[in-house]
Amino acid sequence: MTDAEAPETHAADAPWDKISDLLADEDSGEIRAFILSLGADEQRRAVSRLEPVQRERLVQLLGPDDAADLLEHLVPQQAVEILEDLPPEVAADVVEELPEDVGGELLREMEDEESSAILNEIDDAEDTAAFKERLEYDPKSAGGLMVHHYLAFKEEEDIGSVLRRMGEEAADYDDQEAQYAYVVDSAGRLTGVLPVRDLVRTSWKRRVREVMIPSPLSVTTEASLQELGRLFDEKAFFGFPVVDPRGVLAGVVSRSTVRRALRDEQTATFLKLSGIISGEELRSMPFWSRCFRRLTWLGPNIILNLIAASVIAAFEGTLQAVIALAVFLPIVSDMSGCSGNQAVAVSIRELTLGVIRPRDFLRVAFKEGSVGIVNGFILGILLGAAAFLWKGNLFLGLVVAAALSLNTILSVLLGGLVPLGLKRAGVDPALASGPILTTCTDMCGFFLVLSLASACLAQLG
Amino acid sequence: MTDAEAPETHAADAPWDKISDLLADEDSGEIRAFILSLGADEQRRAVSRLEPVQRERLVQLLGPDDAADLLEHLVPQQAVEILEDLPPEVAADVVEELPEDVGGELLREMEDEESSAILNEIDDAEDTAAFKERLEYDPKSAGGLMVHHYLAFKEEEDIGSVLRRMGEEAADYDDQEAQYAYVVDSAGRLTGVLPVRDLVRTSWKRRVREVMIPSPLSVTTEASLQELGRLFDEKAFFGFPVVDPRGVLAGVVSRSTVRRALRDEQTATFLKLSGIISGEELRSMPFWSRCFRRLTWLGPNIILNLIAASVIAAFEGTLQAVIALAVFLPIVSDMSGCSGNQAVAVSIRELTLGVIRPRDFLRVAFKEGSVGIVNGFILGILLGAAAFLWKGNLFLGLVVAAALSLNTILSVLLGGLVPLGLKRAGVDPALASGPILTTCTDMCGFFLVLSLASACLAQLG
Numbered sequence: 027m028t029d030a031e032a033p034e035t036h037a038a039d040a041p042w043d044k045i046s047d048l049l050a051d052e053d054s055g056e057i058r059a060f061i062l063s064l065g066a067d068e069q070r071r072a073v074s075r076l077e078p079v080q081r082e083r084l085v086q087l088l089g090p091d092d093a094a095d096l097l098e099h100l101v102p103q104q105a106v107e108i109l110e111d112l113p114p115e116v117a118a119d120v121v122e123e124l125p126e127d128v129g130g131e132l133l134r135e136m137e138d139e140e141s142s143a144i145l146n147e148i149d150d151a152e153d154t155a156a157f158k159e160r161l162e163y164d165p166k167s168a169g170g171l172m173v174h175h176y177l178a179f180k181e182e183e184d185i186g187s188v189l190r191r192m193g194e195e196a197a198d199y200d201d202q203e204a205q206y207a208y209v210v211d212s213a214g215r216l217t218g219v220l221p222v223r224d225l226v227r228t229s230w231k232r233r234v235r236e237v238m239i240p241s242p243l244s245v246t247t248e249a250s251l252q253e254l255g256r257l258f259d260e261k262a263f264f265g266f267p268v269v270d271p272r273g274v275l276a277g278v279v280s281r282s283t284v285r286r287a288l289r290d291e292q293t294a295t296f297l298k299l300s301g302i303i304s305g306e307e308l309r310s311m312p313f314w315s316r317c318f319r320r321l322t323w324l325g326p327n328i329i330l331n332l333i334a335a336s337v338i339a340a341f342e343g344t345l346q347a348v349i350a351l352a353v354f355l356p357i358v359s360d361m362s363g364c365s366g367n368q369a370v371a372v373s374i375r376e377l378t379l380g381v382i383r384p385r386d387f388l389r390v391a392f393k394e395g396s397v398g399i400v401n402g403f404i405l406g407i408l409l410g411a412a413a414f415l416w417k418g419n420l421f422l423g424l425v426v427a428a429a430l431s432l433n434t435i436l437s438v439l440l441g442g443l444v445p446l447g448l449k450r451a452g453v454d455p456a457l458a459s460g461p462i463l464t465t466c467t468d469m470c471g472f473f474l475v476l477s478l479a480s481a482c483l484a485q486l487g
Numbered sequence: 488m489t490d491a492e493a494p495e496t497h498a499a500d501a502p503w504d505k506i507s508d509l510l511a512d513e514d515s516g517e518i519r520a521f522i523l524s525l526g527a528d529e530q531r532r533a534v535s536r537l538e539p540v541q542r543e544r545l546v547q548l549l550g551p552d553d554a555a556d557l558l559e560h561l562v563p564q565q566a567v568e569i570l571e572d573l574p575p576e577v578a579a580d581v582v583e584e585l586p587e588d589v590g591g592e593l594l595r596e597m598e599d600e601e602s603s604a605i606l607n608e609i610d611d612a613e614d615t616a617a618f619k620e621r622l623e624y625d626p627k628s629a630g631g632l633m634v635h636h637y638l639a640f641k642e643e644e645d646i647g648s649v650l651r652r653m654g655e656e657a658a659d660y661d662d663q664e665a666q667y668a669y670v671v672d673s674a675g676r677l678t679g680v681l682p683v684r685d686l687v688r689t690s691w692k693r694r695v696r697e698v699m700i701p702s703p704l705s706v707t708t709e710a711s712l713q714e715l716g717r718l719f720d721e722k723a724f725f726g727f728p729v730v731d732p733r734g735v736l737a738g739v740v741s742r743s744t745v746r747r748a749l750r751d752e753q754t755a756t757f758l759k760l761s762g763i764i765s766g767e768e769l770r771s772m773p774f775w776s777r778c779f780r781r782l783t784w785l786g787p788n789i790i791l792n793l794i795a796a797s798v799i800a801a802f803e804g805t806l807q808a809v810i811a812l813a814v815f816l817p818i819v820s821d822m823s824g825c826s827g828n829q830a831v832a833v834s835i836r837e838l839t840l841g842v843i844r845p846r847d848f849l850r851v852a853f854k855e856g857s858v859g860i861v862n863g864f865i866l867g868i869l870l871g872a873a874a875f876l877w878k879g880n881l882f883l884g885l886v887v888a889a890a891l892s893l894n895t896i897l898s899v900l901l902g903g904l905v906p907l908g909l910k911r912a913g914v915d916p917a918l919a920s921g922p923i924l925t926t927c928t929d930m931c932g933f934f935l936v937l938s939l940a941s942a943c944l945a946q947l948g
Contacts, residue, residue, distance in 0.1 A: 099721070256527050260560070289749070289753070293836060300828045301825055301832070307829075313857060320858065325869070338813055339877075346807070349806055352806050355816070356820045357793065360792050361785065361789055368785075372763065372768050400778045401778055401782055472817075
């Protein structure tokens with residue numbers, strides 16, 4: 027059943043109303059039962075409709091364990107908001123109940139001050155160290171995504187001791203985590219893996235070294251999210267061991283963590299392209315923060331727009347003489363923007379897929395230039411014909427046609443190339459491509475229309 | 488290592504040049520070794536640079552098995568293009584070597600004519616039937632995503648016979664597929680699951696019915712991609728059995744298929760928002776098809792732009808009197824578009840996440856309206872101040888400020904609501920929101936600037 031067809035089951039008695047009532051009653055047993063009975067979707071919608079003080083009360087009534095379950099189902103930004111609003115010692119209890127990768131992700135997305143306060147309240151020193159180590163790595167690298175929670179044995183141990191320790195510890199691991207154990211030498215360097223299912227068929231006296239699969243596939247802490255995504259696409263493994271530059275086993279990165287990080291990154295790209303500067307916004311976020319974040323992108327845009335429009339001001343005389351041109355300026359600006367944005371989207375997609383690299387300027391220029399010539403020609407003729415039919419002036423049609431054609435070629439070229447240039451320069455193409463493209467093509471479009479018109483002013487009058 | 492930092496190792500001797508050379512030599516052994524030595528990224532880039540006739544030759548030299556491996560690493564549209572160019576009997580051999588879900592996805596994305604031709608050439612009647620059944624379902628439902636390749640047993644069988652059949656068949660299944668077997672009654676209805684690892688601890692004489700886990704979680708063939716995504720988020724399973732409306736086991740839908748489908752859908756959303764109408768484009772696609780697809784979106788846009796700009800034409804007298812207004816028309820149009828697109832992006836994201844439903848008009852109107860008022864006010868003051876400083880005319884500043892303020896409120900409201908309305912109407916919000924929004928806010932923006940200016944023409948002169 028798609029959203030569009032969903033019956034309005036909760037129109038009368040929405041889950042958030044019921045939660046509000048239960049919160050007012052302070053009935054923790056009923057609240058817990060009700061929250062856990064909701065689907066993840068309903069939990070997300072319900073939480074987005076509660077007041078901050080209600081959300082805080084909810085977490086406290088649920089207790090750390092159930093609250094962690096709830097947080098796992100929420101959109102990360104919802105979970106971050108809730109944790110930030112809680113007293114640090116309460117938030118710390120919840121974070122300790124979360125899977126390490128989820129907890130680490132949430133801590134990373136918080137303000138530094140808030141995450142430090144929570145880290146200080148975490149009781150388990152090992153957990154704190156693991157979270158801190160994670161925060162030091164690039165969040166989109168294997169180091170920033172790995173967990174420190176895995177089974178590891180020394181080469182020299184015998185299988186009997188391995189089985190004993192597994193019996194004691196395995197309850198701490200879920201099914202997937204416990205399928206492979208990792209083997210290290212005396213210096214902690216990764217030297218093999220042990221498929222756990224093989225252990226039961228092995229003599230207890232043999233050493234790990236004799237049973238393990240040596241030279242396992244591993245990734246370095248520096249491996250990028252993109253590389254990890256491709257590795258998991260190619261191999262059916264649930265996780266890869268992560269080693270530091272000396273080959274020392276540092277953690278394990280799992281398929282589900284990488285999948286989640288890739289999905290979040292794609293969403294952020296899409297939001298940034300539309301001018302949501304931080305790559306995230308939910309309407310449940312605080313009002314002023316939503317206004318401010320959007321303005322952060324709109325403000326510079328208004329300045330860029332003024333710069334572009336100053337070209338029009340420079341040609342006031344021409345415009346005064348042929349007022350009809352004023353009709354075509356916004357059209358040329360908008361159409362060029364549309365053509366250029368198509369090229370931006372394709373470049374960003376091809377970069378993400380690894381089909382092009384940032385240095386492939388020539389290929390992109392050729393591929394986009396040729397489309398720009400054809401589409402510019404066709405769009406120019408269409409708009410020129412409209413101008414001619416409207417005013418009956420052939421020269422007006424020619425000016426408009428030539429301006430849109432040339433400007434389309436330029437904008438498609440720029441749209442294709444700007445993301446590559448930004449990527450090379452280390453700037454996020456999703457965020458900066460649009461404003462750069464629009465400003466350049468607006469200026470150039472206005473200039474083309476008005477300077478061509480100036481050149482044949484006698485025929486346009 | 489990120490793309491941006493990658494050294495130019497292949498600048499001199501790019502893999503596609505080497506492949507071209509090897510293709511010219513017709514040396515299938517060397518080609519196979521070289522292709523398989525490349526990373527998925529390099530394979531994608533290499534294939535995107537080969538001529539269609541070279542790609543066809545490459546597949547034939549690789550043979551069906553290795554060609555299927557290569558196709559699995561490519562972007563789906565690349566694989567579709569290659570299969571469409573091959574003689575149907577060659578393409579059919581390759582498709583038979585692909586995993587069922589990958590092959591089914593590619594067949595679906597082809598022209599009907601091409602996929603029928605390939606289906607006719609597939610030798611295995613069961614495979615053909617499975618592909619055809621899949622094509623009948625909504626591609627974004629469990630029916631369209633499920634595979635027909637799984638272990639199933641009857642309730643009344645005894646464990647001994649199960650183990651015998653598994654020994655014969657299990658080699659056909661990979662590790663993940665073979666972790667659970669499904670149990671059906673005499674009418675084929677799903678009644679249980681058998682965790683394969685439990686079988687070895689069971690007496691051979693017991694019946695499946697006594698050993699199975701009864702009433703397993705299942706999804707119907709109608710279950711949407713979104714629902715499946717949420718299920719896999721919540722449960723650590725690798726697959727869910729899919730049943731038809733009568734409860735008959737119809738297939739199995741796997742985590743990796745759902746993940747891939749969700750990723751493709753998100754990419755398509757992002758490309759559609761930027762005016763790539765089919766939700767896909769790679770620069771390796773045929774030139775005219777790229778031009779045509781982009782024009783399909785740009786063409787209607789030029790008409791919408793003309794309609795919007797006709798408002799300007801209706802106010803030529805006002806514009807003639809205050810030519811400075813022509814500078815502000817494109818700015819108001821562009822800024823309103825930007826503000827509205829931010830709201831569109833947030834609505835589409837919230838719809839995807841299930842945080843809002845298409846009927847939540849009031850909530851979105853309230854949340855966006857309030858942001859629109861604040862941001863409209865601030866942006867209006869900024870632009871009005873710029874106008875005042877430029878011309879020294881207070882009324883010009885007021886007209887521009889009021890027009891941008893009001894139009895921002897309208898565009899933010901519309902941007903938030905249009906995706907909900909389109910979703911309710913069953914139209915793809917990613918594709919239609921932008922053009923609808925831009926046309927409305929352009930018309931309204933031009934009208935506001937020019938009608939307000941007309942009202943105080945005496946003060947503006």
